[in-house]
Amino acid sequence: MNPDLFEPYERLIPIKVDGRSVEVPENNTILRCLQFISMDTVSYGEFCWNGDCLNCRVRVKSDGKEKEAIACIVKARPGMEIESVSTELLQSLQAKPE
Ligand code: FES
Numbered sequence: 001m002n003p004d005l006f007e008p009y010e011r012l013i014p015i016k017v018d019g020r021s022v023e024v025p026e027n028n029t030i031l032r033c034l035q036f037i038s039m040d041t042v043s044y045g046e047f048c049w050n051g052d053c054l055n056c057r058v059r060v061k062s063d064g065k066e067k068e069a070i071a072c073i074v075k076a077r078p079g080m081e082i083e084s085v086s087t088e089l090l091q092s093l094q095a096k097p098e
Helices: 030-037 087-094
Strands: 012-017 020-025 057-062 065-070 081-085
Touching: 012 030, 020 030, 030 081, 030 087, 081 087
Parallel strands: 012 081
Antiparallel strands: 012 020, 057 065, 057 081
16 A cells, blocks of 8 residues: 555544445545545546545534535545445445456
């Protein structure tokens, strides 16, 4: 795993993705965290990584509130629940690594 991809972090934080508990690096955007758990697929998805394409939209629940978020902009927080993801992101998460 290329550590330069990620913002510096000292610990992993728990989040849920589609009901599944995972540990991801603190201080990182949701998209980086999804890349962390699925490096071989998300890395090759159609993502601009800078807020332009909107291919990374997710629906999250955090602090009791539900909202849509741009995963390459919004940072993951402990306890955050990612309830649904864009079609592009879903395809990346479900893709088999080559
Ligand atoms: S990856 Fe393009 S807007 Fe997030």
